[in-house]
Amino acid sequence: MTTPIYAVGDIHGQLDMLDDALERIERDGGPDAQVVFLGDLTDRGPKSAGVIDRLLTGQAAGRRWIVLRGNHDRMYSHFLEDVPRPDPQILLGMDWFSDRIGGRQTLESYGIEVTEASRYYQVHPVARTVIPQSHIEFMAMLPAFYEHHELLFVHAGIRPNVPLVEQTEDDMCWIRKEFLEHSDPHPWLVVHGHTPGSDPVHEGNRINLDSGAGYGWPLTAAVFEGRDCWILTDQGRNPLVAG
Numbered sequence: 001m002t003t004p005i006y007a008v009g010d011i012h013g014q015l016d017m018l019d020d021a022l023e024r025i026e027r028d029g030g031p032d033a034q035v036v037f038l039g040d041l042t043d044r045g046p047k048s049a050g051v052i053d054r055l056l057t058g059q060a061a062g063r064r065w066i067v068l069r070g071n072h073d074r075m076y077s078h079f080l081e082d083v084p085r086p087d088p089q090i091l092l093g094m095d096w097f098s099d100r101i102g103g104r105q106t107l108e109s110y111g112i113e114v115t116e117a118s119r120y121y122q123v124h125p126v127a128r129t130v131i132p133q134s135h136i137e138f139m140a141m142l143p144a145f146y147e148h149h150e151l152l153f154v155h156a157g158i159r160p161n162v163p164l165v166e167q168t169e170d171d172m173c174w175i176r177k178e179f180l181e182h183s184d185p186h187p188w189l190v191v192h193g194h195t196p197g198s199d200p201v202h203e204g205n206r207i208n209l210d211s212g213a214g215y216g217w218p219l220t221a222a223v224f225e226g227r228d229c230w231i232l233t234d235q236g237r238n239p240l241v242a243g
Contacts, residue, residue, distance in 0.1 A: 002225040002226045003034075003225075004028075004029055004033070004034075004223050004224065004225050005034045005035075005036065005148055005151070005223070005224050006025045006028075006029060006033050006034065006035040006036070006221060006222065006223050006224070006232075007035070007036045007037075007038060007153060007191050007209055007221070007222050007223075007224065008021050008025075008035060008036070008037045008038065008209070008219065008220070008221050008222075009038055009193045009200070009209035009210045009211055009213065009219060009220040009221075010038060010039065010040035010070065010155075010193040010194065010196070010209075010210045010213060010214060010219075011037070011040065011041050011045070011051050011213055011219060012040055012041075012042065012043055012044045012045045012048075012072070012102070012213050012214030013041075013042055013043060013044055013045025013046055013047050013048035013051055013102075013105060013106065013109060013214075014045040014046075014047065014051070014213045014214070014219055015045075015046075015047035015050040015051050015054065016047070017213055017218070017219035018051055018054060018219065019054070020219070021219050021220075021221040021232075022035075022221075024221050024232040024233070024234070025221055025223075025232060028223055028232055028236070028237065029223065031063075032064060033064065034064040034065075034066075035063075035064065035065050035066070036065075036066045036068065036146050036148075036153040036191075037055065037065065037066070037067045037068060038068055038070070038153060038154075038155055038191070038192060038193040038194075038209060038210070039067075039068040039069050039070025039071075039072075039073055039142070039155035039173070039193060039194075040070035040071070040072045040073060040155065040193060040194070040210075040214070041055065041067070041070070041072070041073055041139075042072050042073060042076050042102075042103075042106045042139075043072040043075075043076075043096075043101060043102030043103055043105060043106050043214065044101075044102035044105055044214040044215070045102075045105065045213065045214060046105060046108075046109060047109050048076075048105065048106040048109045049106075049109040049110045049131075049135070050109065052135050052138065052139065053135070055067050055138075056134060056135070056138040066143075066146045066153070067138075067142055068142060068143060068144065068145065068146060068153060068154065068155050069139075069142035069143065069144050069155060069169070069172075069173060070155040070156070070173060070193065070194065071087065071089065071155065071156065071173040071174050071194070072101070072102070073139055073142055073173075074087050074169075074173055075087050075090070075096040075101065075103060076096070076103070076106060076139055077136075077139050077140045078096075079096050079103065079124070079127070080127060080128060080131065080136050080139075080140075084120060084124050088170070089170055089173070089174040097114065102214070107123070107127055110127070110130050110131055111130065112126055112127055112130055144167075144169045144172040144173065145158075145164075145167070145172055147164070147188070149226070150188055150189055150226060150227050151188055151189050151190075151191055151224060151227070152164075152186070152187075152188035152189070152190045152191065153191045153192075154172045154190060154191075154192050155172060155173050155192060155193055155194050156171070156172060156173055156174050156175045156176065156179070156192060156193070156194035156195075157171070157172070157175045157176070157179030157180065157190060157192050157194065157206070158171060158172065158175070158179060158186065158190060159171045159175060159178060159179065160178060160179065160182040160184070160186070164187075173194075174194075176194070176195060179192075179206075180195060182205070183203070183204070183205065184205065185204075185205050186205050186206070189205065189206065189207065189227045190205065190206040190207070191206070191207050191209065191222075191224070192206060192207070192208055192209070192210075193208065193209055193210035194208075194210055195208060195210055196210045196211065196212035196214065196215065196217070197210065197211065197212065198211065198212065198217065199211060200220045200222065200231055200240055201243070202229065202240045202241055202242045202243060203242065203243070204242040207222070207229055207240065209222055222240065223237065229241075
């Protein structure tokens, strides 16, 4: 019998949704279930600080949780370095505090007010003081992928036909077009998030579990046995098959 492994899509500060997803997972697989979180823990939603705390304390308590890095998590870490810097992959004219990104909501979840008149030199030292060092270190050390037998878990995707050892974190956190439009098989079934949709999607060579929690849509939790996938609902497993 194949041991199940679970995955949770992009959380984006939605702590209540995360707790609900964890309850669904525990009902299906028990407290020792192995779970992969696909990144984008932060931004947009109201409780990014709570999400980070839930995951790092869960790991510290011995939960079998693998937490991956998403592009929003990179921006969080880049801002909290000694000297803040933009992610080189971000669009020109945007930064972590842009309305489309949601960094302001992340700092507000720590009680840090950011106004239209705020400046980097004012906000950065406050954030470095207020945000727990454990959060900063946890987010800075997140891996970009997790390989599990026939499955590859990653935030955004991979560059097609490139060996895993040659994949870059830039692509794993940010890629879209080249990965999403590639229909040939990969060496694994790639399980990813990053590109929100109204529902999880199975494309044969990849499964997208980002169902738009950052915009207030549901947060998806799934279970895998080999390459077979089910979405976890309040009523139990619902198979997700290639369309």
